[in-house]
Amino acid sequence: MPSKFILLLLLAVSSVQAQGKETPADNYKAYCIQCHGSEGTGKGVNARDMSVVPRDHTDAKSMSGRSDETLFKAIKEGGTAINKSILMPPWSATLSDEEINDLVQYLRKLCKCKFG
Amino acid sequence: MxxxxxxxxxxxxxxxxxxxxxxxxxxxxxxxxxxxxxxxxxxxxxxxxxxxxxxxxxxxxxxxxxxxxxxxxxxxxxxxxxxxxxxxxxxxxxxxxxxxxxxxxxxxxxxxxxxxxxxxxxHDDLIAKEKVEPGTISMQMGEMAFDKFLGCMACHLIEPEYGGLSGPELYTAAKRLQPQYMLSFIRSPQAWDPKSMMPNKNLSDANIQKMARYLESLSKEAANAK
Structure with missing residues (x-):
């Protein structure tokens, strides 16, 4: 009986999370394009005065040099977590791990590339 | 009467x-x-x-x-x-x-x-958690932290022609905003708005105070320049 209750509770919790989950396209539009650009080429509206230009997400060569784990870490903990720019902030308070994983897959579609 | x-x-x-x-x-x-x-x-x-x-x-x-x-x-x-x-x-x-x-x-x-x-x-509860600590910060140190150490310039202008454009301009922030609000919002934008465009940069208490002080100085400088 208690295990059934826990199962129901888990189901309820996961469905709430699923409801709150945004699509990677919407998250990219809301939080990423301001720097990485509406076409993902790193030419966002904020890029003008930056000392380090934002990553071009359509650049298969540089994007294939980063593992999914590295991309996940950069989004979640910010650029400095992978020895890159402070201008890339951590999004851990904004996005769930699941949403970040979805964004990593979204980036793979943008670059049309895999790691390695 | x-x-x-x-x-x-x-x-x-x-x-x-x-x-x-x-x-x-x-x-x-x-x-x-x-x-x-x-x-x-x-x-x-x-x-x-x-x-x-x-x-x-x-x-x-x-x-x-x-x-x-x-x-x-x-x-x-x-x-x-x-x-x-x-x-x-x-x-x-x-x-x-x-x-x-x-x-x-x-x-x-x-x-x-x-x-x-x-x-x-x-949100009196969020405001009540914040206390403005007295102190000063030089404009040079403030700008260095804002641009280089904390990366706030990515999205915000610190003068009309310098900085990012997606966020609100910040050279007028302290004129517009209450000090405790600035502290609270920098500490956790998501406490105010879960979908805020502003990320939580996990700043230390000391850095939150420094940035609010910098914004105070910046607004005074901007007002003087006009």
């Missing part, structure tokens, strides 16, 4: 009702004045103007009175940058043709609308 008092009271309450009307009607056409804030990105994308339901926790009343009479743009790329960009030669640029302006109010209306806005304080 009694009659004068009654007339005065009636007049006062009628004016208050009228201003509540402006807030509920004209302001509420674009601003969220009742809360809660947008819970989904779909709702965020539909926002026409900043939330005002916690205006009394956020703004300085004297700034509201003055700005409402002579409104200027605070967010260079509008409420949601994604709606106001076009692809130019060097990359995305602001499409100014899509930006709208805020109507100007008379002095009397601005004064009473500001007074009504200041009553909206659902």
């Amino acid at each position: 009694k009659r004068i008092l009654v007339v005065a009271l009636l007049g006062f309450s009628a004016a208050a009702v009228a201003e509540e009307g402006v807030l509920q009607g004209d302001c509420a056409a674009c601003h969220n004045i009742k809360g809660p804030t947008a819970q989904t990105l779909k709702a965020v994308f539909e926002k026409k103007a900043p939330d005002l339901f916690y205006a009394g926790n956020k703004f300085r009343q004297e700034w509201l009175v003055s700005w409402l009479q002579k409104p200027t743009r605070i967010r260079p790329a509008g409420m949601f940058h994604g709606d106001h960009i076009k692809v130019g030669v060097k990359g995305d640029e602001i499409d100014t043709s899509t930006l709208t302006t805020h109507p100007a109010l008379s002095k009397a209306d601005a004064t009473s609308v500001a007074a009504e806005l200041m009553k909206l304080k659902p």
Whole structure:
């Protein structure tokens, strides 16, 4: 009986999370394009005065040099977590791990590339 | 005497009702004045103007009175940058043709609308957690932290021609905002708005105080320059 209750509770919790989950396209539009650009080429509206230009997400060569784990870490903990720019902030308070994983897959579609 | 008092009271309450009307009607056409804030990105994308339901926790009343009479743009790329960009030669640029302006109010209306806005304080709890620590920061150190160590310049202007464009300009921030609000919002933008465009950079208490001090100095400098 208690295990059934826990199962129901888990189901309820996961469905709430699923409801709150945004699509990677919407998250990219809301939080990423301001720097990485509406076409993902790193030419966002904020890029003008930056000392380090934002990553071009359509650049298969540089994007294939980063593992999914590295991309996940950069989004979640910010650029400095992978020895890159402070201008890339951590999004851990904004996005769930699941949403970040979805964004990593979204980036793979943008670059049309895999790691390695 | 009694009659004068009654007339005065009636007049006062009628004016208050009228201003509540402006807030509920004209302001509420674009601003969220009742809360809660947008819970989904779909709702965020539909926002026409900043939330005002916690205006009394956020703004300085004297700034509201003055700005409402002579409104200027605070967010260079509008409420949601994604709606106001076009692809130019060097990359995305602001499409100014899509930006709208805020109507100007008379002095009397601005004064009473500001007074009504200041009553909206659902987040006293968040404000009460913050304490402004006395101290100073040199403009040079502040700017270095803002640009290089913390990376805030990515999204915010610290002078009209330097910085990012998606966030609100910050050289006027301390003129606009209450000190505790600045501390609280830097500490956790998501406590105010879970879908905020501003990330939580997990700043230490010391850095939060430093940035608020820098913004205070910056606003004074910007005001002096005018």
